[in-house]
Amino acid sequence: MNERDREHSSPQRRKQVALFVTCLADLFRPSVAFASIKLLERAGCEVSVPLQQTCCGQPAYNSGNYEEAVPLAQQVITMLADADYVVAPSGSCAGMICHHYPRLLEGEWRERALELAAKTFELTVFLNDIAHIKPPGKKPSAAIPSVAYHDGCAGLRELDIREQPRQLLRDLCGIEVSELQQREVCCGFGGTFCAKMPEISGKMVDDKLNDIMATGADVLAGGDLGCLLNIAGRARRQGKKIEVRHIAELLQQDRDTPAIGEGK
Amino acid sequence: MEQRSDTFLDNASEALKNVEQAKRRDIIATFAPLMRSAAIEGFDEFDTLRQHVKRVREHALDHLEYYLGQFEQQAVQNGNHVHFARNSDEFNSVVLDICQQHDARRVAKGKSMVTEETGLNSFLQRAGLEVMETDLGEYIIQRAGETPSHIVAPALHKSAGEIRALFQSTHDLGARDLPETVDLVAEAREVLREHFLKAEVGIIGANALVAENGYSMLVTNEGNGDLCANLPRVLIVCTTIDRVLPLAQDATAMLRLLVRSATGQAQTCYTSFYSGPRRDSDVDGPIETHFVLLDNKRSDILDSDYREMLECIRCGACLNHCPIYSSVGGHAYGWVYPGPMGSILTPLLTSLEQSHALPNACTSCGRCAEVCPADIPLPDLLRDLRHEENSRKLSAGRWRLGIKLHGWLARHPKLYQLSTAIAIHTLHLFGRKRGSYSSLPMASGWTSQRDFPAPQGKTFMQQYKARLKRLAEQRNEH
Amino acid sequence: MSTSARSEIFARLREISRKASAERIHQDRQALGSAPVPTPPAAEMCEAFLANVLKNQGSVDCVANRTEAVAAIGHYIYSHFRSHRLVAGNDPRLAAMPWRDAGVLPRFGRLEVGEPVALSFAQLGVVETGAVLTWTGKSNPAANNLLPEHHMVLVDTADLVPDMEHAWGRIKQELESNGRPRGINFIAGPSSTADIEGQLVYGAHGPRKWHVILMGKIPAEALSRARAIAAP
Numbered sequence: 001m002n003e004r005d006r007e008h009s010s011p012q013r014r015k016q017v018a019l020f021v022t023c024l025a026d027l028f029r030p031s032v033a034f035a036s037i038k039l040l041e042r043a044g045c046e047v048s049v050p051l052q053q054t055c056c057g058q059p060a061y062n063s064g065n066y067e068e069a070v071p072l073a074q075q076v077i078t079m080l081a082d083a084d085y086v087v088a089p090s091g092s093c094a095g096m097i098c099h100h101y102p103r104l105l106e107g108e109w110r111e112r113a114l115e116l117a118a119k120t121f122e123l124t125v126f127l128n129d130i131a132h133i134k135p136p137g138k139k140p141s142a143a144i145p146s147v148a149y150h151d152g153c154a155g156l157r158e159l160d161i162r163e164q165p166r167q168l169l170r171d172l173c174g175i176e177v178s179e180l181q182q183r184e185v186c187c188g189f190g191g192t193f194c195a196k197m198p199e200i201s202g203k204m205v206d207d208k209l210n211d212i213m214a215t216g217a218d219v220l221a222g223g224d225l226g227c228l229l230n231i232a233g234r235a236r237r238q239g240k241k242i243e244v245r246h247i248a249e250l251l252q253q254d255r256d257t258p259a260i261g262e263g264k
Numbered sequence: 265m266e267q268r269s270d271t272f273l274d275n276a277s278e279a280l281k282n283v284e285q286a287k288r289r290d291i292i293a294t295f296a297p298l299m300r301s302a303a304i305e306g307f308d309e310f311d312t313l314r315q316h317v318k319r320v321r322e323h324a325l326d327h328l329e330y331y332l333g334q335f336e337q338q339a340v341q342n343g344n345h346v347h348f349a350r351n352s353d354e355f356n357s358v359v360l361d362i363c364q365q366h367d368a369r370r371v372a373k374g375k376s377m378v379t380e381e382t383g384l385n386s387f388l389q390r391a392g393l394e395v396m397e398t399d400l401g402e403y404i405i406q407r408a409g410e411t412p413s414h415i416v417a418p419a420l421h422k423s424a425g426e427i428r429a430l431f432q433s434t435h436d437l438g439a440r441d442l443p444e445t446v447d448l449v450a451e452a453r454e455v456l457r458e459h460f461l462k463a464e465v466g467i468i469g470a471n472a473l474v475a476e477n478g479y480s481m482l483v484t485n486e487g488n489g490d491l492c493a494n495l496p497r498v499l500i501v502c503t504t505i506d507r508v509l510p511l512a513q514d515a516t517a518m519l520r521l522l523v524r525s526a527t528g529q530a531q532t533c534y535t536s537f538y539s540g541p542r543r544d545s546d547v548d549g550p551i552e553t554h555f556v557l558l559d560n561k562r563s564d565i566l567d568s569d570y571r572e573m574l575e576c577i578r579c580g581a582c583l584n585h586c587p588i589y590s591s592v593g594g595h596a597y598g599w600v601y602p603g604p605m606g607s608i609l610t611p612l613l614t615s616l617e618q619s620h621a622l623p624n625a626c627t628s629c630g631r632c633a634e635v636c637p638a639d640i641p642l643p644d645l646l647r648d649l650r651h652e653e654n655s656r657k658l659s660a661g662r663w664r665l666g667i668k669l670h671g672w673l674a675r676h677p678k679l680y681q682l683s684t685a686i687a688i689h690t691l692h693l694f695g696r697k698r699g700s701y702s703s704l705p706m707a708s709g710w711t712s713q714r715d716f717p718a719p720q721g722k723t724f725m726q727q728y729k730a731r732l733k734r735l736a737e738q739r740n741e742h
Numbered sequence: 743m744s745t746s747a748r749s750e751i752f753a754r755l756r757e758i759s760r761k762a763s764a765e766r767i768h769q770d771r772q773a774l775g776s777a778p779v780p781t782p783p784a785a786e787m788c789e790a791f792l793a794n795v796l797k798n799q800g801s802v803d804c805v806a807n808r809t810e811a812v813a814a815i816g817h818y819i820y821s822h823f824r825s826h827r828l829v830a831g832n833d834p835r836l837a838a839m840p841w842r843d844a845g846v847l848p849r850f851g852r853l854e855v856g857e858p859v860a861l862s863f864a865q866l867g868v869v870e871t872g873a874v875l876t877w878t879g880k881s882n883p884a885a886n887n888l889l890p891e892h893h894m895v896l897v898d899t900a901d902l903v904p905d906m907e908h909a910w911g912r913i914k915q916e917l918e919s920n921g922r923p924r925g926i927n928f929i930a931g932p933s934s935t936a937d938i939e940g941q942l943v944y945g946a947h948g949p950r951k952w953h954v955i956l957m958g959k960i961p962a963e964a965l966s967r968a969r970a971i972a973a974p
Contacts, residue, residue: 288939291940292940295940306780306781307780307781308781309778309779309780312778313777313778316774316775316776316777316778317777319774320771320774323770323771323774326759326760327759327760327762327767327770328755328758328759329752329755329756329758329759330759330762330764330767331767332752332755333752342922347747347748348747348748348751349747350747350750350751354747398947399937400935400937400938400946401935401937404937404938417936417937417940418937419937419938420937420939420940422938423939424938424939424941427938445938445939445941445943446943448938449935449938449943449945449946450945453945453946453947456947457947460947461855477917477922478922479922479926485931485933485934485935485936485946486933486934486935486937486946486947486948487888487933487946487947487948487949488946488947490884490887490888490925490927490948491888491947491948493925494878494884494885494888494925495885505751505755510771511771511910512910513776513777513906513907513910514777516906516907516909516910517776517777517906519906520777520780520906527936530780530794530797530871530872531794531798531871531872531873531928531930531931532930533798533929533930533931533932533933533934533948534927534928534929534930534933534948535873535927535928535930536925536926536927536928537925537926537927538924538925539922539923539924539925539926540922540924541924542924543879543921543923543924545879545880546878546879546880546883546924547851547852547879547880547883548852548878548883548884548885549878549884549924549925559747559751559754563751563754563755563758566755566758567754567757567758
């Protein structure tokens with residue numbers, strides 16, 4: 001056991017977590033970040049929010065503008081260098097840090113990127129596998145909704161997030177997820193893809209929405225706001241009734257905040 | 265083959281309107297992945313196999329000069345003529361020369377994507393040869409005057425009804441109306457059997473070339489390739505220089521990946537190795553055999569960062585698992601190779617100028633790389649092509665500018681947080697009642713298909729900083 | 743043209759390829775070892791082979807010896823074609839079969855158009871894939887595999903090999919002593935196509951039916967177990 005592991009496993013010291021808010025939560029849905037903080041605190045962590053954060057660089061990176069993505073990656077690496085753990089409520093941003101920073105950067109920066117990757121986690125992975133969040137003492141009083149879950153692609157294939165969100169919904173809320181037929185298929189968001197190739201993206205999100213509606217669930221939860229904004233936006237356009245929420249909100253039993261795309 | 269990848273978005277739009285074809289594509293996109301996963305279920309070492317074959321292919325490509333030389337030497341020793349072609353024109357001319365030397369009039373052709381790439385059929389036809397595709401799918405689209413929509417199943421975009429109508433208009437059917445699929449297959453079998461028996465030249469592709477013994481490997485279910493290879497008196501094997509593997513067992517190891525990934529079978533019906541012309545001990549087979557080995561920029565790819573693309577075994581799994589391919593179909597890609605592999609190969613084998621939309625037809629969902637039996641990091645290569653597109657300023661100027669501005673802003677946190685706070689607050693104010701926007705001038709791509717969810721209120725950073733400030737004030741008061 | 747294309751391509755590859763001696767390259771390939779093989783559906787070779795043949799949509803017969811083999815072959819032809827005739831290559835092993843005992847009338851040579859049944863004696867049966875291996879020559883002209891309506895293949899249990907690696911190992915001796923056959927054919931099923939709407943149809947170009955007769959010492963329960971494995 002190296003020094004860090006000992007430090008982490010010491011019962012006296014609470015886990016120090018830096019929250020990587022992600023730009024979509026920052027701008028569109030702060031409730032996700034607040035719910036994440038509460039969940040991490042419930043799991044016994046001490047949470048800080050580095051105030052210099054903006055964007056992880058994904059839009060530039062995925063558009064092929066590596067030159068713009070590099071300084072943003074370096075900015076994030078520098079900002080988070082001293083954190084014990086970094087947690088992001090998004091599989092795609094965590095995937096960017098864990099998989100793509102090391103690919104994007106070279107030399108010493110690559111080394112630093114790998115160090116950051118080793119301590120960076122997506123929220124549900126961290127809560128379930130690392131912090132081992134405990135179920136609440138008493139059963140939730142509110143009625144248990146029927147929930148479908150959308151697996152974001154980066155989470156699935158870059159971070160192997162499959163069971164963690166389902167486990168958490170079961171343990172913390174008593175929710176058994178109603179599964180989609182095509183869990184592995186992309187919703188058509190794809191960052192700038194949805195704006196560059198809107199028609200194709202529209203067909204893809206329709207397929208996803210049909211799959212979701214076929215489960216008969218009241219709520220669609222997911223771990224990535226990009227996908228959820230896409231799905232909620234299409235549901236609104238089609239007049240389909242589905243309450244779309246980030247999983248952090250559900251885990252924190254926050255269903256009072258209007259769902260994504262819903263008015264007050 | 266004529267290319268129209270530059271109009272990918274229009275092609276895609278057209279394809280999305282064809283509801284019948286879209287329905288068939290959806291069915292394939294549902295079943296093909298199930299068949300593949302059923303085929304590898306219980307094959308615990310599938311990933312080890314994938315890594316083994318990858319190492320062998322890397323080794324073969326590292327030493328391609330050696331192995332290609334060894335293959336040539338063995339093939340010549342086996343009695344073949346071996347030809348090399350730098351590009352499509354040279355390739356087509358070599359094939360035509362061989363046909364003309366034998367006064368051939370009829371060619372029976374097995375499935376070969378390489379000859380689609382070089383446009384061999386129309387070249388031979390212009391010279392007066394009758395060229396008949398014999399793979400059922402290829403035969404159907406040749407009759408229909410179309411191009412393949414899938415590298416393994418080229419006619420899957422057509423319904424049985426369309427194929428029936430096609431045969432009714434191009435075959436002499438008399439009173440027969442071919443009600444079932446089996447009848448359609450039987451009809452094609454009859455017509456093609458006749459052609460096999462008459463053709464003077466057979467043309468086939470190769471799934472691999474074996475350096476140690478000069479054999480080529482041919483994998484089919486129909487057996488049409490074997491008829492092409494055994495019945496006409498001249499055989500021409502058409503493939504590319506990068507297909508060489510060191511050992512026979514390497515070819516069959518690759519086969520384990522190929523069939524499971526392509527059709528979900530554990531084994532295709534016919535796996536054949538051909539070494540050359542009729543021997544003294546033979547009572548049938550061609551009397552003369554040729555290999556025509558095409559480069560067409562493979563050596564450029566070998567010398568580039570896209571080298572791994574040469575490890576592609578043409579199984580089509582990335583097509584079957586790509587949500588964009590299944591949305592728009594193969595024809596939208598506008599050239600020979602569609603889907604993720606095609607979106608990489610097309611720019612590399614033609615030009616990025618003509619095809620830079622293709623690498624953008626990707627959400628980086630990663631499903632293709634997950635199932636790729638050659639373990640090619642397809643989304644990464646696609647992104648690298650977008651990087652090239654961006655560096656060479658082929659992408660739309662407003663996108664490049666937008667990304668630059670966003671990047672600049674994101675590098676200045678204070679300014680970023682201030683400006684986003686203002687913008688988000690405005691979007692919130694006008695959108696909070698309805699909860700979303702049905703149109704937004706700056707996001708017309710988004711709102712053309714879906715509503716734009718309005719932000720909740722102030723940005724998280726604004727709220728969080730205010731909270732920190734409140735806490736600090738409370739501490740000071742105490 | 744071809745010569746300059748050749749020299750240019752090789753010159754380019756020389757620039758790109760890694761420099762090493764032939765000996766070194768062979769050593770490097772050896773060091774990579776062999777590929778993993780899928781687990782067979784049963785531990786016993788006959789059972790596993792039969793199961794894979796059945797999965798490949800072949801029909802099967804199990805016989806103990808040559809007398810039983812000709813009887814099974816005769817029965818198969820008669821039940822499908824009401825005939826006693828078949829075509830087989832000039833394979834000494836086939837010539838030596840007691841055809842007259844079963845009333846079968848073989849013609850030895852290449853199948854002619856219109857003849858419905860051919861029989862081949864496989865060089866090997868590959869358990870891994872449920873394939874039979876034949877090679878072209880007098881003993882088995884290519885047409886006999888490809889042109890009949892029904893292709894029957896006799897496989898001796900002594901010629902079963904577990905996988906493709908072993909198949910190549912066995913063929914290597916033949917290749918070195920008797921020269922390389924023009925065509926080496928692994929056949930695993932009747933000719934099939936799914937090119938029309940993905941619907942599987944047999945008899946695309948080649949045989950509509952593929953019948954394998956396994957001959958030799960076969961465990962009593964092998965076939966029934968194989969059927970159970972292959973059943974969907």
